[in-house]
Amino acid sequence: MAAVAVIVLSVITAWLTAPRLGGRMDPAATGPEGAHALATLLREQGVRVQVAETAAEAAALAGPDALLMVAQTYYLWDDELLDALADAPADLLLIAPTSRTREVLAPGITESTESTMGGEPNCALREAVRAGSARLGPTVTYEAVEDGPDLTRCYDGALVRYDDGQRTVTVVGTADFMTNSTLLREGNAALAMNLAGVHPRLIWYAPQQPEGDHSGAASITDLIPDRVHWIVWQLCLAVALVALWKGRRLGPLVAERLPVVVRASETVEGRGRLYRSRRARAQAADALRTAALQRLTPRLGLGPGTAPAALVAAIVQNTAKRAPGLDPQLVQYALFGPAPVTDEDLVHLANALDDIERQVAHT
Template sequence: MSTTIGQRWRTGRWIAVALIAITAVTAAGAFFTAPRPGGRMDPESTSSDGARALVTLLRDRGVEVVVATTVADVEQAARPDTLLLAAETYYTRGTDLLGRLADVPGDRLLLEPTSRARQALAPDIRLSGASILTMKPDCDLPEAKRAGTVQLGSTDTYEKAGDADLTRCYGGALVRYQADGRTVTVVGSADFMTNGGLLQEGNAALAMNLAGGRPRLIWYAPQQSEGEIGAEGTSLTDLMPDAVTWIVWQLCVTVLLLAVWQGRRLGPLVAEKLPVVVRASETVEGRARLYRSRRARGQAAEALRTATLQRLAPRLGLGPNASPTAVLDAVAMRYAGDAMTVQHVLFGPSPSSDSDLLHLAQALDDIERQVTKS
């Protein structure tokens, strides 16, 4: 009896341990595989705009990826043999912060740099345009030649602005040059490095070749603004690409020319005779047809009543602004019908049908005829 109880206890204990282990493994798996939202180029985000897939691939390849959220983190992690990947640079506000990034040792990989970031970190290039590119590298850069055809999507293109020997790939969407003992690489689009962009043709290879060129990579893609905007801080025009600035200026010139054209003087008015004489009956019939096509019985009734009152007022000795009561009293003295009928005809509701509108016109004509003859 005691042996059976002991066996059951040992069996139940192992079952409990197994259940606890399964629960722990399931919870851990859910924790590590659960979706992690985040901003664009966020190294921890698993969304389509995040970059967790590329960071994971780089670490599996043996690259030490250091995530830096501030410029101070970049300065602390930087070494001469490191590669600084800088994306989302519009969050880095202030020339002092960009100047500190420019003083960091090591190579640079800039993705979609703003105009101020480009001036501080890649001053030997300038923006040449924007396009949608899916093409072969057409250059001698090893990283691009190994990747082959890529789909960069909508991207900026660059050209040489200084004396540096510039290598242009993919129509200028990817450029590289040497300056001050460092390699500076600029790409006009970061879409090919995101989780959603890696799956397209050649994108993963190009991303791995560019970001994995050094054993230590500093990933600087801030997800919130750093630095205060002062009197000399970043303005809206600083955040706009150069191409957008030119488009805005072109639109302003176009609007100005259009205003001048539309506002031209046509000279003084010249009185001319009408080419034809339109009879009053045709005008009345045309207006009546418009009322009928729109079923505007209320407007038609109002026009009839107003015209009748305007003709009756002088005959009744009333002014143009006489009250309805004064009009009814004056008409009742000369009209043979009921006073309630007069009130309904002159000031009643709008007719509900074409037949009622016709009867109203006849009643108004009858009232005006009796008042005129009296």
């Protein structure tokens, strides 16, 4: 009997402590991308957190005493869903919106050309001032549209707030600081709780599955504004005309046999032995970094003259799409740090560069 009790207790304990899978900003998910920790902290502080599974449910739960938090996911893209949220009678907290979501729910702002990682709030917004410095991660920034409303900008524009006459609209350019993996960094937890706990009731809407008749998440074409399609067609036409113009000036292709065929692996091995025999670790590290940069810059859509700081920021932002992302200091050290002192350091550098390329390629 005692053995049975021990087994039952073990099963219950394992079930209660097992990680709960879920998508980004899922209040029940305990993984790095989930937001179970934030939802728990809000409930412990007396905030009534109501999770809405659909846009219609979120709009129905909204009221003057509530804050409607809308977190952008792959399943929030349909115009009908956005229109239902736009009419909800509650203050709005919009997390990492796409351009289409922003146009419908927060038409008073637009994206600016700057980017930021967080830092000091540098504004008078009470929620940000009480939280202090926050590490938001790579994020877009916002500014008011022309002839738009009076805008309060914090963290260099990553957090903005304005009043549209019917409700207060708050927009944050990233959800990273609210997730389980980064909630404890600097003032992230305080900022997330201050923003989400401003009202006694929080309507949490972060759709984790398709709604209605939709069978899947939005495709890439659904997320592209209509005007972009015309630009792409014009570019294709321009490229075709240039190809016809240049193609007429080229002669026929001539096949020429190389006098000697050398395997690529033999060339690499030969150069490696030369570097090792002369203890040329600096030159070897230079060659590894140069080759990595030549492969990374076109994959990130950057030019060969990109500044190191901009390249590091692009890599970190690119890999942040897959948790946990890369540390900016590690990327800076691997690509632009000092030369290795020992052979072991050189091996570690090669592994670090390979890991950076692999993570960029997989995002």
